[in-house]
Amino acid sequence: MPIPLIAVVASVVVAALVGAVVAYWPRIMQWSVDSLLPWVETHLPELADDVRLAFLDLDKAAVKTRQAIRSAWRRVRTFLLHEAAEFVRLPNGHWAVQITSFLQNQETNGKPIVKHTTTWEMEYDDLPEEVRAQIIRDELAPINVTKIRDELVQKG
Numbered sequence: 001m002p003i004p005l006i007a008v009v010a011s012v013v014v015a016a017l018v019g020a021v022v023a024y025w026p027r028i029m030q031w032s033v034d035s036l037l038p039w040v041e042t043h044l045p046e047l048a049d050d051v052r053l054a055f056l057d058l059d060k061a062a063v064k065t066r067q068a069i070r071s072a073w074r075r076v077r078t079f080l081l082h083e084a085a086e087f088v089r090l091p092n093g094h095w096a097v098q099i100t101s102f103l104q105n106q107e108t109n110g111k112p113i114v115k116h117t118t119t120w121e122m123e124y125d126d127l128p129e130e131v132r133a134q135i136i137r138d139e140l141a142p143i144n145v146t147k148i149r150d151e152l153v154q155k156g
Contacts, residue, residue, distance in 0.1 A: 039103070
């Protein structure tokens with residue numbers, strides 16, 4: 001009997017975390033663009049417009065724009081292997097969001113894979129409300145940006 005209870009509790013926790021991520025998803029998308037775009041402009045400038053478009057909000061876009069976003073996301077995913085957002089406490093008592101991207105270097109036929117991390121420091125009060133709630137509940141976990149974006153682009 002304890003296994004079903006554990007499964008129920010786990011699914012409730014997962015649902016709460018997904019709901020919280022959705023609430024501050026636009027900020028994560030903006031941090032993702034701000035993190036990835038400088039690297040792409042330097043190393044893959046021909047794909048910079050795709051990066052800008054791939055992270056736009058699907059829900060607010062018209063049909064043609066949603067199709068363009070999906071297409072741009074598919075092109076971005078040819079070199080963006082994985083991206084995660086993580087909120088971390090810094091030694092100075094401040095907080096930061098770290099966006100870590102694993103990118104396939106197309107100029108060298110996919111090798112080596114480049115790890116690109118950008119960190120933005122912020123005060124606790126500037127964290128999204130849902131993140132502060134997760135900190136208090138000790139449930140803060142990295143956010144798999146590429147997985148969630150893949151799902152949203154597929155649905156949207």
